[in-house]
Amino acid sequence: MLEVSRDGVEWMDDDEPLGEICCLTFVKGVDENEVLSRLGALPDTLRPRTLAEADGSYEAGYPQFAFALDLGGWTVLIEPNGFQGTLIERLTALSQGTEAVSVQRHDYADHGFRYAVDGTLVTGFEPTWPGRRWGSEPDRLLGQMRAVGLAPAPADDADGDEDEDEDDSLLSAYVPALLLAGLITGAVPHADALAGELSSAEIEPWFSAAPPSFSHGPTDPAMLAALEAAPPHLLRAVAADEAMRLAGVLGLDGTPGLAEAVAAAERGEAVTVSPGSELGAHVRSWLRRSRQAGWSLNDSAGSRMSDDERTAAFMRGWFADALNAALWPEPHAAARAALRPLTEGPPQLRDPDREAVVLRTLRGGSGSR
Template sequence: MLEVTHGDVAWIESLGEIFCLTFIKQVEETEALKRLGAVPDTLRPRTLQEAQDAYYSYEAGYPVFAFVLNLGTWALLIEPDGFKASLIEPLTALSRGTEVVSVQRHEYADHGFRYAVDGTLVTGFEPTWPQVRWGSEPDRLVGKMRAAGLDPVPPEDEDEDDTYISRAYIPAFLLAGLITGAVPHPDTLTGQVLSAEIEPWFNGAPPSLPHGPTDSGMRAALEAAPPRLLRTVAARETMRLATVLNLHTTPGLAEAVAAAERGEPVTISPESELGTHIRSWLIRSRQAGGSLNDPSAQHKMSDDQRTAAHMRAWFVNALKGALWPEPLAAARCALYPLTQGPPLLRDAAQEAAILHALRGDQSN
């Protein structure tokens, strides 16, 4: 077992109030960044300070960066100010064909620990309360948890308040070291480190599924519909949204959606013509949201420009879903703006027509 103490890992506090550290086994550094959604033309060595400066910059588009270290058998992804790898969809994508251990600190939400193998979450918990665990094998790491100072089964005579662990992300990082046998020295983060801007739209992970239509009839119709009809519904609704937002002539868009409707695999690279447009829409959306909390940039977008940027964010989320090969997920994502989006994207007559088409097919 790795001989490391809490003092050897406490330096991670210097990364700030929000960060995610993710170990990925036997995956080369550039590939690890790519799996997280690295934009290839942003791949280069940079300092943590450079990334932080860009993160707060309107002109840069408030980007999120990830850094990567080679620890031998394992690569370590570092997300300062980020937590994408801790989310279930990117996590499972990162772990396909390998193992992943992720530790998250988030002072304004929850900390997190995740251990995944080949697309399956094995063990997950909030390190502050390690007695509550989930996953396919929630007790798999119990021995190492105790060694790291995360008691998974507190004494019966302690109440819930007594089981609270302060600064629990530190023993959680120690636990990651016990699993991987690899803990970086803080000096490895000084100077320039290989990094890239992360855009999760391109990371190959499944879309984050919305709750879908709230209408029980629509939900039932979607669940009963055949795959070919679900793909058609997803494709046609995506192109309707594109037309509403005057994006339907975007090069490559109609062709990609049509291929998905035929059931063909579709991959959009960030460097492609369509990918470049998608990146620009995502950047504009970040600027719209980020500038509201940035006193130096609040005047740089009008209300109409912010609204347009937010509408395109709704669209790119629907588009990612519509291109996903699982038909029900594709339809749910594509229909989300129609059924629960802002007024500009909703259309009662279109919703009724889709419901009729779904039910009509099922009656044949």
Template sequence: MAAVTRDDVEWVGGDGALGEIFCLTFIKQVDEAEALSRLGALPDTLCRRTLQEAHEAYDSYESGYAELAFALDLGTWTVLIEPDGFQGSLIELLTALSRGTEAVSVQRHDYADHGFGYAVDGTLVTKFEPTWPDRRWGAEPDRLLEQMRAAGLDPDVEDDHVSGAYVKALLLAGLITGTVPHPDALAGELLSAEVEPWFSAASPPLSHGPTDPEMTAALRAAPPHLLRAVAARETTRLATVLNLEDTPGLTEAIAAAERGEPVTVSPDSELGAHVRSWLRRSRQAGRSLNDPSARSEMSDDERNTAFMLGWFADALNAALWPEPHAAARAALRPLTQGPPPLHDPVQEATVLRVLRGEPNPK
């Protein structure tokens, strides 16, 4: 196989086929359908589409501002292509994609940060913003130094700001994988699906959770059964506040998670359909604020309600996560950081006492 060169990646620069925002994630020895599934593909949306269809869906209120991903077989590796997207660049998803294999992610975002990440079997090896390659983190941040220098991402140069960094990041990915997609392969229809990471195997976001030192310490010290109980009871409280407690399958799923049993909610289940609806509505609420043609589609009350559905969906996802500490931390986020009426200082104090094993005051 010929080595990947700068000429093989120049097409992503400027106003190339993928535009100003995209994510390319390479997964080794995983086929197209499985790669999409790992990203949280909704099975009933799986079909062949063009990139233009993805751009149109992403900008459409009626489509729920759907995020689509495409999969392209490159031989040993499959690349996931997210026009306008970034999911594969997130630590939680990248590490989930890499379980049992390897995954490499390249993110271009002209209005935020570019990104590069490499994970192996569920562990983040190295991650950095290619514009500043000297600022890296992960289990082995220096593992790729030789390839980084070959790609033009030398962290030891005096000028630590790299221009056109995402092009060089794609070259780095090519040096690792031995392959990159050719722009001609993106011109037609590719296997694709709407993706909803809620249904992936990614852990709750590492950044989600209480910031109060007392609550953080109590979470760290509490035994697993208490952590699961707090996550379950707080999610149940939120369901009651939002009048969602009668959602089919919800009570059973939360109870099973509290008992420490594995819980999987499929996108085509009754509960899964409700989750999809909540997430879609929350996405419409947020994205329509910057969409002049759709801003009036929701009243202020409808938008606030939709936002709270998104908070609840995130808390439920956390409560069902099998690792109790991460589950409790993320499930408590609406209580400690959410909007009224989800944020409740009195209930927060009660949770803190429960985690510490203290009796409730009379």
């Protein structure tokens, strides 16, 4: 176990080895393979790799990679150019039955710090603005935050709105955030430990234990009220119907195993789609193509897709997310996320008449079939 000191975390401020966007997530008492699996590791990609071997090219489908390192008592997940561990749904899933703490560096957006225990976010904040905290116990880490220089100054107002004219040192606030993580875990990775091969895998969060995003779904007050009041069997039916409607719109309703999985979820049965199954292989291909469509817009590979191909790829990505939601066992979360393409999606997937039918169904009116 390494001694946790400021000298031991300042390597994170360098562009090497992890660069300007990265995420470190510490999970207590969970081994390397299991922690990768919880994040959605694809079993056929699990092997030792160096960080340089994480191929993020168009040809490879812009895969997301995670690396795992045993620190003794805690395992750290390392995501170069990634952020999955800092998302609340992912972190709380990682923390089931244990603790997890995540530190994100993102030089083009917000840095992040999250601490979760047994499926609940305890404390979260942006290290640049430590006065703005949330979670079940936002002040639980305040003493340790003060020790690493992350507590809000006494002059801050009651809402924790720090002066946004702070000096440039705030841009590196992820460094004391990593030190804070070290105070919780008792260990941090040393930069030298990242130079060799590490346990790693391509991750696809669709196959993780995390629920669909709670921030996704309808925003109309009438629909939200109907979703809140509807009984579980109606919520499952709406989610299943919407998944199959989208499949029909996109010509995917004949996908092997799809109808059976959705029907089982509608009956309230637990459904697991493994990455190696026939349906899982289709899901992986849809998500891969959707990533290619999005990420290639930012590099020279953008011209490799026609506009029609890009649109079709994006539609499959929307469908994969809706399917993931429809298969989720908690009916309120499943229905809310599954309805997102209908209420917030691209024009090809929206249908006002269908939305009205769904609303009547949730209110106990005529069925949607």
